[in-house]
Amino acid sequence: MKPDVEFAVWASDRQQRIESVLESALDAGAAATDTLAAAMRYATLGGGKRVRAILAYAAGELAAANPMDVDPAAAAVELIHAYSLVHDDLPAMDDDAVRRGKPSCHVAFGEATALLAGDALQALAFAQLAHAPVAPAKAVAILAEASGIRGMAAGQAADLAATGGSLSLVELESMHRLKTGALIRAATALGARAGRADESTLAALDTYAAAIGLAFQVVDDILDVEGSTATLGKTAGKDAARGKPTYVTTLGVDAAREHAAVLRAQAHAALAPLGARARRLAEIADWVALRRN
Amino acid sequence: MKPDVEFAVWASDRQQRIESVLESALDAGAAATDTLAAAMRYATLGGGKRVRAILAYAAGELAAANPMDVDPAAAAVELIHAYSLVHDDLPAMDDDAVRRGKPSCHVAFGEATALLAGDALQALAFAQLAHAPVAPAKAVAILAEASGIRGMAAGQAADLAATGGSLSLVELESMHRLKTGALIRAATALGARAGRADESTLAALDTYAAAIGLAFQVVDDILDVEGSTATLGKTAGKDAARGKPTYVTTLGVDAAREHAAVLRAQAHAALAPLGARARRLAEIADWVALRRN
Numbered sequence: 358m359k360p361d362v363e364f365a366v367w368a369s370d371r372q373q374r375i376e377s378v379l380e381s382a383l384d385a386g387a388a389a390t391d392t393l394a395a396a397m398r399y400a401t402l403g404g405g406k407r408v409r410a411i412l413a414y415a416a417g418e419l420a421a422a423n424p425m426d427v428d429p430a431a432a433a434v435e436l437i438h439a440y441s442l443v444h445d446d447l448p449a450m451d452d453d454a455v456r457r458g459k460p461s462c463h464v465a466f467g468e469a470t471a472l473l474a475g476d477a478l479q480a481l482a483f484a485q486l487a488h489a490p491v492a493p494a495k496a497v498a499i500l501a502e503a504s505g506i507r508g509m510a511a512g513q514a515a516d517l518a519a520t521g522g523s524l525s526l527v528e529l530e531s532m533h534r535l536k537t538g539a540l541i542r543a544a545t546a547l548g549a550r551a552g553r554a555d556e557s558t559l560a561a562l563d564t565y566a567a568a569i570g571l572a573f574q575v576v577d578d579i580l581d582v583e584g585s586t587a588t589l590g591k592t593a594g595k596d597a598a599r600g601k602p603t604y605v606t607t608l609g610v611d612a613a614r615e616h617a618a619v620l621r622a623q624a625h626a627a628l629a630p631l632g633a634r635a636r637r638l639a640e641i642a643d644w645v646a647l648r649r650n
Numbered sequence: 651m652k653p654d655v656e657f658a659v660w661a662s663d664r665q666q667r668i669e670s671v672l673e674s675a676l677d678a679g680a681a682a683t684d685t686l687a688a689a690m691r692y693a694t695l696g697g698g699k700r701v702r703a704i705l706a707y708a709a710g711e712l713a714a715a716n717p718m719d720v721d722p723a724a725a726a727v728e729l730i731h732a733y734s735l736v737h738d739d740l741p742a743m744d745d746d747a748v749r750r751g752k753p754s755c756h757v758a759f760g761e762a763t764a765l766l767a768g769d770a771l772q773a774l775a776f777a778q779l780a781h782a783p784v785a786p787a788k789a790v791a792i793l794a795e796a797s798g799i800r801g802m803a804a805g806q807a808a809d810l811a812a813t814g815g816s817l818s819l820v821e822l823e824s825m826h827r828l829k830t831g832a833l834i835r836a837a838t839a840l841g842a843r844a845g846r847a848d849e850s851t852l853a854a855l856d857t858y859a860a861a862i863g864l865a866f867q868v869v870d871d872i873l874d875v876e877g878s879t880a881t882l883g884k885t886a887g888k889d890a891a892r893g894k895p896t897y898v899t900t901l902g903v904d905a906a907r908e909h910a911a912v913l914r915a916q917a918h919a920a921l922a923p924l925g926a927r928a929r930r931l932a933e934i935a936d937w938v939a940l941r942r943n
Contacts, residue, residue: 391807393799447765450762468742472737476733479769486790494779494781497776500776501773501780505769506686510766
């Protein structure tokens with residue numbers, strides 16, 4: 358198989374795996390007939406690139422973890438991501454009616470149910486880690502830090518505050534380090550910690566994940582300008598419409614593309630000391646930086 | 651000192667303790683100048699009866715726990731409670747403008763910030779337990795279960811679904827067991843587990859806490875009819891105004907009062923096998939059942 362085909366097969370296998378892990382986590386929660394449970398399933402299953410889960414599995418493979426030991430971490434980061442999208446799409450926030458190619462959760466289920474579904478997805482994320490076989494308390498600490506006031510939530514608040522204004526590149530990166538980067542770093546760290554990784558490996562992975570997190574956002578901003586709603590599965594051009602500062606408004610398209618290339622190179626450089634066992638993570642860097650949707 | 655005065659002194663001491671524990675937890679989170687951090691502090695500090703924290707401390711004392719070992723549990727349940735109030739007061743939910751005697755969080759900070767503050771408070775709750783000295787993973791599992799799709803969130807969804815209709819006593823109790831009861835049971839269990847409690851003690855405490863949780867709600871419903879906004883610190887009469895089924899609409903005031911007395915007796919009966927070391931918990935049962943605000 359060609360290397361990129363071989364990676365696509367591997368990634369698709371992990372996407373199927375996380376889908377089934379998330380199915381089980383959601384099924385354990387409640388009766389299928391319940392509206393709240395239906396909203397949680399709707400918001401979580403059947404969509405998304407699963408970048409965070411895939412990073413967790415790849416970091417777990419690097420650390421010789423049993424994939425079953427990575428499942429709770431992979432599910433937890435995807436559940437946090439799913440809840441953040443549900444809340445982010447609410448009218449009080451980004452007011453977005455399309456997500457993953459279908460009506461947003463609050464459009465399908467109403468605002469109150471969407472709000473509660475997000476809340477319950479967050480609790481379910483921590484429940485996954487509580488039952489993780491390796492160092493569950495440390496994992497909870499990492500996820501709580503990444504998703505709370507010093508992580509994702511702070512980034513979303515900064516995003517709100519910046520809407521309608523402009524940001525320097527430094528300010529923009531600082532916002533995205535929190536909003537997207539923190540959870541991507543947590544996904545990688547949690548995956549690696551499900552196996553055996555020494556401190557220098559964890560540090561290298563963190564540098565890698567920080568670069569990947571920013572690259573992901575730069576590419577998102579470029580696609581928001583160049584993509585269509587159909588290929589993206591979410592509303593195209595919405596950042597510009599809402600007056601949000603992006604890498605494209607801050608740097609222009611060409612410099613943004615160059616910046617993504619630099620971040621991709623940083624990610625590869627961070628992996629260099631880890632040798633061949635970092636191959637999947639290197640492939641993910643290319644996937645994230647070169648993706649078209 | 652008269653017993654009830656002595657209890658009031660003890661309870662006030664624990665209220666001050668949890669206030670300071672919550673202050674530290676929130677300070678560790680972020681710079682004081684940050685709007686999101688300010689909204690989290692506003693929603694959490696300086697108010698509330700702290701019933702959940704007090705239950706955790708009392709259960710901890712019964713189990714000979716070091717109060718410092720109970721602090722994370724007490725903080726975690728109060729943070730979950732605070733987040734649930736912030737989200738519950740949002741226009742998409744109960745749309746309530748007054749909470750703990752002051753403007754609700756979204757009135758003071760805007761809806762988007764209130765939504766994020768609630769989200770970040772939930773993450774902060776789990777962060778407390780991650781650093782708990784005794785069995786942190788088990789504690790996380792208990793709190794996640796109590797606050798998620800099989801606990802508080804499910805109760806809030808049932809509450810939404812019931813608004814405008816009527817419920818049988820069985821349906822009403824089933825809703826409140828989830829909405830209020832699950833977190834009150836978790837508070838008691840987490841406090842006891844910070845010390846040494848055998849399975850039969852934990853089972854007795856759980857029966858006690860389940861009765862207390864319902865008694866709390868019955869009294870809430872009576873006070874909602876009979877109290878004023880000034881004494882309650884939240885909008886009086888709001889349940890009736892919103893067409894919510896309550897113990898008063900389901901049973902009438904007199905039978906509701908009788909029901910509260912029965913639940914109080916059930917709580918005392920559950921404590922009987924535990925002897926004198928359950929004194930604080932017995933006093934809490936009286937406090938909850940006989941309170942005027």
